[in-house]
Amino acid sequence: MATEETLGGVKAAAAGEDDTVEVKIGEDGKLYAPAYPTDATESVSGLVKKAANQADSIAEDTATLVTDFNALLAKLKAAGLMAADEE
Numbered sequence: 001m002a003t004e005e006t007l008g009g010v011k012a013a014a015a016g017e018d019d020t021v022e023v024k025i026g027e028d029g030k031l032y033a034p035a036y037p038t039d040a041t042e043s044v045s046g047l048v049k050k051a052a053n054q055a056d057s058i059a060e061d062t063a064t065l066v067t068d069f070n071a072l073l074a075k076l077k078a079a080g081l082m083a084a085d086e087e
Contacts, residue, residue, distance in 0.1 A: 003029075051079035 004025060023033040054072040059065035076082040 049079050049081055051075045051081055 008025075008029065008031075023031055026032055052075045054068070054075055057065060057068040059068055073082065077084050
């Protein structure tokens, strides 16, 4: 069973410089970690990524809407939230 002194058989990699998720051992002996970062502006250990902001579209024609949509796709790809185009 996990305690404050031992992990009870749980193996984990050493914490890195960017690792900020605090885990705790509950009274039930289970290991608990938050599901999401508490500060939505930062990613935690690369688990949650944010894309750059895309302003709301005010397009009044299809061509402008396509331009706005493609800008959104580019930002999702740049943030690693969508696979890049195949070349």
